[in-house]
Amino acid sequence: MIYTDIQSSLNGESVEAILNVAGGWAGGNASDKDFIKNSEMVFKQSVNSTLIVTSLASKFLKENGLLTFSGAAAALGATPGMIGYGAAKAATIHIGKSLAASNSGMPKDSSILTIAPITLDTPMNRKWMPKADTSTWTPLEYIAELFYKWIEDPSSRPTNGSVVKLTTTGGNTELSYH
């Protein structure tokens, strides 16, 4: 149903970029009483949204277009205190790497990039972590500008399939590629 809605509103056109910023978080290790329920929730939030935008991108993204996913820096290693969340983000990262490989079904010369933030400076994070040092949180404006640059200037994009880790210190954000 999403397809037909989008198809008719696009009227045969395709789009420059699709940015998946859906997500969510839940902690918990294997002994947590809500382990399965919370893990299923984070898989729905992160993986299902990634699968949906992937399918849409294969149909509606322009050649040379940009598809971005929301990963997490934590998922580059083991995540024993947030097992479901880390695994869902690891799956997201794997989808990004697979889409960058040959015959993935993506439009010609498109770029798939997965951002891997540590903590984002969002209203929800401010609400739930009121005493945290926010100078290490990545501002959403930074990410919006990064996406804008990648869309406008394809030569500024990292290698297709990159996981782009965002490390913010003293309000200054640096990128590293994985």
Next chain:
Amino acid sequence: MIYTDIQSSLNGESVEAILNVAGGWAGGNASDKDFIKNSEMVFKQSVNSTLIVTSLASKFLKENGLLTFSGAAAALGATPGMIGYGAAKAATIHIGKSLAASNSGMPKDSSILTIAPITLDTPMNRKWMPKADTSTWTPLEYIAELFYKWIEDPSSRPTNGSVVKLTTTGGNTELSYH
């Protein structure tokens, strides 16, 4: 409900090993018309079963017990022709690595190992790939004996959290660790 059933049948005892051999396969790249449906199916088969045994293991596995997961060698790299399957197995591998880390909620001194076969010699694979060279397929007997050895002799187990790749050539299987 599974918990109370198992709890009452175990009658306060715990178990030496929990082996998750549930799984399934579906191919398809991003442009496949059943991409989302098939991806959700393989996540149910591989990830949900992994989450369930993980939760059970945190409650019913003995100290020094063994928990095994079913990964896939393909998921150690990009899987553009079977995107959902590769991502579900990457998530499974990530859960195994997280459980091997500190404070994962697993019983003391337990081992979590994820096998990563290339192709298993199963009746279903024989049925669907009748012309394949089965000398590169790993016999189920080999895996059963491997599990048995790991259960009986904890000193034979690879490092906790290992992904154990099974490579079969001419009917002979070798292990490598990732």
